[in-house]
Amino acid sequence: MPELNLTSAPAHLRHGSNIGQPLTRRDGVLKVKGQATYAADNHPSGMLFAVMAVSSIARGRVTSLDVAAARRHPGVVDVMTSDHKPPLAIDPEIKTNPFVFRMEVLQSDEVRYANQPIAVVIAETLEAATEGAALLAPRYETLPALIGLDAGDSFVPPVVGVGNPTENHRGDVEAGLASAEKRIEAVYETPPQYHNAMEPHAIVAAWDGDNLSVDMPTQGLFLSRARIAELFGIAPDKIHIRSPFLGGGFGSKGLMAGPQVLGVMAARLVGKPVKLVLRREQMYGPVGHRAPTRQRLRMGTDGEGRLTALDHHARTVSSTFDDFYEPAADASHSLYASPAIRTSHDAVRVNTGTPLFMRAPGEATGSIALESAIDEMAWACGIDPLAFRLKNYAEVEPITGKPFSSKALRACYEQGAARFGWAKRPLQPRQMRDDAGLLVGWGMGTATFPALMFQAEARAAIRRDGTGAMEIGAHDMGQGAWTALAQIAADGLGLDIDRVAFKAGTSDLPDAGIAGGSAHTATAGAAIHSAGAAVIAKLADLATADERSPLFGAGNTGVIARDGKLFRRDDESRGESYTEILARAGLAEIEARGMGAPNPAAMEEYAMHAHGAVFAEVKVDPELGQIRVTRMVGAFAAGRIVNPHLVKSQLFGGMIWGMSFALHEEAITDRRSGRIMNANLGEYHIPVNADVPPLDVITIEEHDPHVNALGIKGVGEIGITGSAGAVANAVWHATGVRVRRFPIRIEELLTQR
Amino acid sequence: MNHSISLTVNGARRDFVLDDPRVTLLDLLRERLHLTGTKKGCDRGQCGACTILVDGKRINSCLALAISHDGADILTIEGVAHGDQLHPVQAALIAHDGFQCGFCTPGHIMSAIGMMREGQAGNDPERVRECMSGNLCRCGAYAGIVDAVLEAQAGMDESNQRRSA
Amino acid sequence: MKPFDYVRPATVAEAVAAAAQPGAVYLAAGTNLLDLMKGNVSRPDRLVDVTHLGGLDRIEHLADGALRIGALVRNADLAHDPEFASAYPAIAEALLSGASAQLRNTATVGGNLLQRTRCAYFYDTASRCNKREAGSGCDARDGENRSHAVLGWSDSCIATHPSDFCVPLVALDAVVEIEGGNGRREIALDELHRLPGDTPERDTTLEPGDLIVAVRLPPAARGFAAHARYLKVRERTSYAFAVVSAAAALLIENGKIKQARLGLGGVAAKPWRARAAEDVLKDVAPTADAFQEAAWRALSDAKPSGDNAFKIELARRIVVRALTLAAAGTPARMPALPASPFASTSGALHA
The missing domain is CATH 3.10.20.30 (Beta-grasp domain)
Incomplete structure (x- = not known):
């Protein structure tokens, strides 16, 4: 891959340290000029086009495909089917580690869900491949599809999410409920949702003997490489994946998806480079989604409005052939103090693609139910929703009793409420109207997301010309890794950001782990920070051991790096540039590696979460039921903010997802066929510009010495939590109608005038 | 054929x-x-x-x-750009962080340029939101997009005034 | 997409001849046709491209006071024509509430009339659909049919017509000018779209080869300019099809409604003219009671075709609101959010 032409101009960079600066995106110019290269923009010489045919049934098997008709179409080169495909080295049904999910890559004629790939047509043109796929006219043997939250016998899965216990409890929930002065019990339903990144999943794959070149968007370069390696029986170092830019991921590009594997297989089959891009409707099946849930919450309070018990049970679904369980009830672990808490899950199996991680998996679904229920409980107690939350503020993590590594939620509540003007909120619903007669409602929700850390490695170098390099196989899905990680790199190397060659986004760089769990900046950042420290330490060794250096004898710890120079900590008038040190040592460059990893001791001792408070105003037409969010304020405390500019954007995005969760998004499944009837962007509604009101984000400083070396908690997912509930609660406050099935539909609000 | x-x-x-x-x-x-x-x-x-x-x-x-x-x-x-000289919409989008992943960005820029030529939205944020609603952004950069378009519009209004003065 | 012959006729007569053959369809902007072809809902053998025909892209003021809109006039050009927008404000508002600016810039007047339903079962080629494939059955009938018809539907088909533009047009007695194998003829727009009955595969009364060349608004249509609105309830603020919509136009003289026009969208296989409601409003004062009565009349024949009983009540409420807005007077400027209940969302709160 040619070096990216990243630039910080035009930028608003203050001189001095890099971390904490609102630097504009260094890939901004590339992106606004259309020069940022996404996977499907690649076109190697001799490339053919591959188009998938997908199943229109949800369960059964393919009995015939009219391959001859497809082949007859001018331009069609080959048709890959379960009878005609290159061999794989291992069965893709084998789960070699917890991050391997089963995929449909033409290993049999079985159909397990609608939109499952059943063939791939490869042609000289996109038009020919597309029509070839249509000509296959599959026939099926169809079995009744299992659809919905009551599809079959429920069971208790062994774990939910990634290895979370299915059930948790502290104290005696039934006793707590029995002794309560006030109680509520409510059932909430959330629908299946699809990530719908603007960029469809794509791959351009080219084989050269046993070497494989791949362009594809991925949030996990190294997991993808490992998956390809095991499936095709080649060494990982034979595989080169480029993913400099993702057109959004939101979890759907975390793991190698079946269709991307099909692209690699197709390239092998025809012996030429192949491009395979999913059609939008094909993204509603083989690339993951957020599972639907039905959640029952029970709460009780004492005479003072303090919780005596919190019981959160979530029913969800997984596919018939693999296991991923939306850990929705876990949202009740960390937010509200209660002497008794119980969370539990059960599930049924349905004919869908396997649900997977989607922006705040578990937290988002759980949050809208929990925040709605808290609102209902506050109303039952006759207490303002913010006052109720403060009464039940958790000083330690409720489910574990651990202290928080840091928690500035109180400040979030205070500053968010002040900015929003919450104090003027009438307690009763349906009390406010605007000039035009529209109902107005104010709602709030608490946001929270765990501060996670994975593992990453980075390589740092300092060159004799006074520049530095930082290399890490990190991913930019839009969160701004090209900028934020480069800022961390520049500080780690003691250089101005424009003097650091920051490389990321390809699989030949050190393993940065996965861009997920809101942990990428923390994880990759920690590796970068540590690599920077290691290379500076080596440089310092050179200087302090050399009697010709003004730093001679200062010792490792006695030196600081800044602006391309090392200085004695005790006497900053004594310093020497990197260039001088390396020149005298006769070295072109000096390099070191560094790791970022969680600290098990700190994790054992502390509960680590980011927090926030979201306040929303909605207007509802009193007769027509149409809803519009007109204002949102979010106050978030998420540790160190590396780049306020980018963080604000991440939080805005999350808040819009929250609004979308409450009001818009829903995949509508035909109960008989199992097909998704709105598998498009016209009728699977995500917010448009006119849906999004002026948004306000406040970030609250937190210095957290425990979460990781840089004190970063992550902001990618927290914005959706709290926001969804805030909007739902605002709709209640506007109308007096409590809707417990999401998204809130117009007809729910037509019941009263 | x-x-x-x-x-x-x-x-x-x-x-x-x-x-x-x-x-x-x-x-x-x-x-x-x-x-x-x-x-x-x-x-x-x-x-x-x-x-x-x-x-x-x-x-x-x-x-x-x-x-x-x-x-x-x-x-x-x-x-759209003339070499290194960005179009005002392009520059304003960078300044206002009117994108994240960038995939929808070329479409947003072309749409904004088209919208400004249509002259229906002017400097009214609500009209800009409506007139830009044919471009989806899943990352949720709408706030920055609206601010950027308004800034670019204001800059162009100003330079038109200067030219006609 | 199935391969097709591409024909670019030089004259309307050539076009009609080329399109009269089985498997041929007209291509205008293609905003609906290409969508259908990409989904394999429509697989024509021949596209007759009429976009290069001369003379069909004009807006003409006729001597008798009528307005003639060429079939190739783009939706946006029509809506933004200042004279048009002031004379027919509800039509302009409807146009601007439809689709997106990009689509409106290219979609044509003729194409808008002929757009197909958004019924998901029509689009899903694995489903049975009598409209897509005559006699195959209707999977919408017992399916996900929350957005389907409540008026004029049959057991064969419960699809709705998705156009916004057609709703005020039908209310204002628009006439469709057609060039066909037997020369030119014209029909009321109300006669263009068909209710499904047993033959839902036929959306319209057009014969093979018929080309819509213009839409004409009769002289009387201008008379409603002072009191005409379009209102559209949607599931997002913009870029969404109507759940239900209404066009209301009133001619008010001396405090009484001299004439009322009312159309409904999203409720039937055609843009729905509510004549019974119009009759109720004739020569009465524009009061809330009168509007309630009109709304009741407009929906008196409505019945749910599935999980959509709410649309009947919603339609009644939209009728009342649209009439109320129309009676209040056409706003001087197109609202920032055309046809939206949130057309004006600014303003102070009242506890």
Whole structure:
């Protein structure tokens, strides 16, 4: 891959340290000029086009495909089917580690869900491949599809999410409920949702003997490489994946998806480079989604409005052939103090693609139910929703009793409420109207997301010309890794950001782990920070051991790096540039590696979460039921903010997802066929510009010495939590109608005038 | 059957023979002319990522047959900046962080330029929101997009005033 | 997409001849046709491209006071024509509430009339659909049919017509000018779209080869300019099809409604003219009671075709609101959010 032409101009960079600066995106110019290269923009010489045919049934098997008709179409080169495909080295049904999910890559004629790939047509043109796929006219043997939250016998899965216990409890929930002065019990339903990144999943794959070149968007370069390696029986170092830019991921590009594997297989089959891009409707099946849930919450309070018990049970679904369980009830672990808490899950199996991680998996679904229920409980107690939350503020993590590594939620509540003007909120619903007669409602929700850390490695170098390099196989899905990680790199190397060659986004760089769990900046950042420290330490060794250096004898710890120079900590008038040190040592460059990893001791001792408070105003037409969010304020405390500019954007995005969760998004499944009837962007509604009101984000400083070396908690997912509930609660406050099935539909609000 | 087509793309005349009438303007630009700045998000006129200007008007290039646009004057994202000199919308989008992943960004820029030419939104944020609603952004950069468009509009109003003064 | 012959006729007569053959369809902007072809809902053998025909893209003021809109006039050009917008404000508002600016810039007047339903079962080629494939059955009938018809539907088909533009047009007695194998003829727009009955595969009364060349608004249509609105309830603020919509136009003289026009969208296989409601409003004062009565009349024949009983009540409420807005007077400027209940969302709160 040619070096990216990243630039910080035009930028608003203050001189001095890099971390904490609102630097504009260094890939901004590339992106606004259309020069940022996404996977499907690649076109190697001799490339053919591959188009998938997908199943229109949800369960059964393919009995015939009219391959001859497809082949007859001018331009069609080959048709890959379960009878005609290159061999794989291992069965893709084998789960070699917890991050391997089963995929449909033409290993049999079985159909397990609608939109499952059943063939791939490869042609000289996109038009020919597309029509070839249509000509296959599959026939099926169809079995009744299992659809919905009551599809079959429920069971208790062994774990939910990634290895979370299915059930948790502290104290005696039934006793707590029995002794309560006030109680509520409510059932909430959330629908299946699809990530719908603007960029469809794509791959351009080219084989050269046993070497494989791949362009594809991925949030996990190294997991993808490992998956390809095991499936095709080649060494990982034979595989080169480029993913400099993702057109959004939101979890759907975390793991190698079946269709991307099909692209690699197709390239092998025809012996030429192949491009395979999913059609939008094909993204509603083989690339993951957020599972639907039905959640029952029970709460009780004492005479003072303090919780005596919190019981959160979530029913969800997984596919018939693999296991991923939306850990929705876990949202009740960390937010509200209660002497008794119980969370539990059960599930049924349905004919869908396997649900997977989607922006705040578990937290988002759980949050809208929990925040709605808290609102209902506050109303039952006759207490303002913010006052109720403060009464039940958790000083330690409720489910574990651990202290928080840091928690500035109180400040979030205070500053968010002040900015929003919450104090003027009438307690009763349906009390406010605007000039035009529209109902107005104010709602709030608490946001929270765990501060996670994975593992990453980075390589740092300092060159004799006074520049530095930082290399890490990190991913930019839009969160701004090209900028934020480069800022961390520049500080780690003691250089101005424009003097650091920051490389990321390809699989030949050190393993940065996965861009997920809101942990990428923390994880990759920690590796970068540590690599920077290691290379500076080596440089310092050179200087302090050399009697010709003004730093001679200062010792490792006695030196600081800044602006391309090392200085004695005790006497900053004594310093020497990197260039001088390396020149005298006769070295072109000096390099070191560094790791970022969680600290098990700190994790054992502390509960680590980011927090926030979201306040929303909605207007509802009193007769027509149409809803519009007109204002949102979010106050978030998420540790160190590396780049306020980018963080604000991440939080805005999350808040819009929250609004979308409450009001818009829903995949509508035909109960008989199992097909998704709105598998498009016209009728699977995500917010448009006119849906999004002026948004306000406040970030609250937190210095957290425990979460990781840089004190970063992550902001990618927290914005959706709290926001969804805030909007739902605002709709209640506007109308007096409590809707417990999401998204809130117009007809729910037509019941009263 | 082959069809001879002539288009002006970003100011340059392009004559070519189209061997397939099914080719859309979007696929022509991306797969045959290798102008990949224009993106395919849905291919069904539902996301706006493929927005280009045809004869000065913003349209969804995914729902336009190339063959039907013989003789058209096309502006794509590749033709918007003059070298290092960004269009005001481009510069303002960077300043206001009006994008995250960037995939919808070329479509947003072409749409904003088209909208400013239409002259229906002016400096009213509500009208800008409505007039930009044909471009989806899943990352949720709408607030920055609106601010950027308003800033670019204000800058252009100012420079027009200066020119006419 | 199935391969097709591409024909670019030089004259309307050539076009009609080329399109009269089986498997041929007209291509205008293609915003709906290409969508259908990409989904394999429509697989024509021949596209007759009418976009290069001369003379069909004009807006003409006729001597008798009528307005003639060429079939190739683009939706946006029509809506933004200042004279048009002031004379027919509800039509302009409807146009601007439809689709997106990009689509409106290219979609044509004729194409808008002929757009197909958004019924998901029509689009899903694996489903049975009598409209897509005559006699195959209707999977919408017992399916996900929350957005389907409540008026004029049959057991064969419960699809709705998705156009916004057609709703005020039908209310204002628009006439469709057609060029066909037997020369030119014209029909009321109300006669163009068909209710499904047993033959839902036929959306319209057009014959093979018939080309819509213009839409004409009769002289009387201008008379409603002072009191005409379009209102559209949607599931997002913009870029969404109507759940239900209404066009209301009133001619008010001396405090009484001299004439009322009312159309409904999203409720039937055609843009729905509510004549019974119009009759109720004739020569009465524009009061809330009168509007309630009109709304009741407009929906008196409505019945749910599935999980959509709410649309009947919603339609009644939209009728009342649209009439109320129309009676209040056409706003001087197109609202920032055309046809939206949130057309004006600014303003102070009242506890």
